[in-house]
Amino acid sequence: MKRFQINDAEIGRFICENIKEENKYVVTEGAVLTNHLKNLLIKFNVSEITLGEFAFREKYNERGTENANKLKELLVKVIELEKSFEKLKIVNEKSKQLKVKVKKEKDQTYQYIINYVSKLVDELMYYKTLTVDTATLRKLEDYTFSHSVNVCILSLRIGYALNYDKDKLVKLGVGALLHDIGKNWIPKEIHYKAGKFSKEEYEIMKKHSEIGYKLMKENTSVPITTAHVAYQHHERIDGSGYPRRLCGNEILEFGQIVAVCDVYDAILAKRPYKRSYLPHEAMNIIVEDKGILFNDKVVDRFCLNIFPYEKGAIVELNTGEVACVIENKIEFPDRPLVKKITTSYGLFVDDGDEVDLLSNSNYKIVDLIRS
């Protein structure tokens, strides 16, 4: 149990006390905290609340956890080695032997990354799905790592839907995983800046795509199409992107896929300078830019293969009730079939009603409590 300031109280945890206002219970012990209840408490000037564990346990997935940890380990290693190699480049001849040693280790680590992504592709082809445990990803803390892994998984799912063969999927997946590697060469005070960038800072930040490309290109085990993902993931088909303002098919399909997945995941993330969007809102933003910023075919594949609310996701409805997603509808990603699991006061119900959000326009999803 933990005492929370009301503004920091985490949605989805059990409530461990009864709180009354005007002789009526606002919340009761054993209920689950929702946005609806939190707003009620704020309205009644309640400043603190005691909460317990999260009511909805993260889906445990051994494969997913191993994948997330392994990918992080490999990414950290390749960044470390690239940095040491760079330092060795500028020191004297005496370091020649060491340079050869570090280069060899760097090559091997890129090869491990390629092999690991190849393992992920096997999983995707065998299980027809690919998951990385979201709880583990969240624990990676550094946004760039979790973002890179998410973009890799999303891109592989799109590539698979486009009938890519294994070789092509691996090339795409490695590029997607390393697309932002150049950010590690951007000064920390800019890379990790909590607020919005100034114009000058943004110009520096934009250099990460070319830096990433050059790092990968120097390595013989990295295919050139993979290196181009880093170079092109901020290009847009109308020519409004960077660094080279490429247009339409001047941007390779890999770059066009990673561009969509990169933006989708970035919109979902809660950052200090912006609210986090709901998955269906993020998808709508992508669709609005279909044919303008993003390739039509890629956006169509994205919409058909990435469900904003996967089966089993726990959502809060506008009524304050919590529900579980039981069926998706490809054409209407924000309106799945759900089954209610709590009342609007956060109390669990046995065998709650099923609601088809498509035929019940009074209902809508207002929060994703657990994906």
Ligand SMILES: [Fe+2]
């Ligand atoms: Fe980027």
